[in-house]
Amino acid sequence: xxxxxxxxxxxxxxxxxxxxxxxxxxxxxxxxxxxxxxxxxxxxxxxxxxxxxxxxxxxxxxxxxxxxxxxxxxxxx
Numbered sequence: 001x002x003x004x005x006x007x008x009x010x011x012x013x014x015x016x017x018x019x020x021x022x023x024x025x026x027x028x029x030x031x032x033x034x035x036x037x038x039x040x041x042x043x044x045x046x047x048x049x050x051x052x053x054x055x056x057x058x059x060x061x062x063x064x065x066x067x068x069x070x071x072x073x074x075x076x077x
Contacts, residue, residue: 013049
């Protein structure tokens with residue numbers, strides 16, 4: 001995972017909240033954290049480029065996989 005939290009991030013045209021969250025934190029689920037930290041851009045779906053976002057420090061659980069099933073319920077036989 002890229003260690004960039006707590007810093008500014010300059011968006012590239014075409015990026016979205018979830019693509020930035022995936023690139024920075026390694027998972028799209030942190031998009032909500034990004035939006036909350038940058039309310040002035042919360043109405044953006046796709047960035048035009050040049051916007052500077054604040055990257056909040058997010059704390060990932062010690063063992064993310066502990067709460068996730070090994071397979072999706074619909075795939076279990």
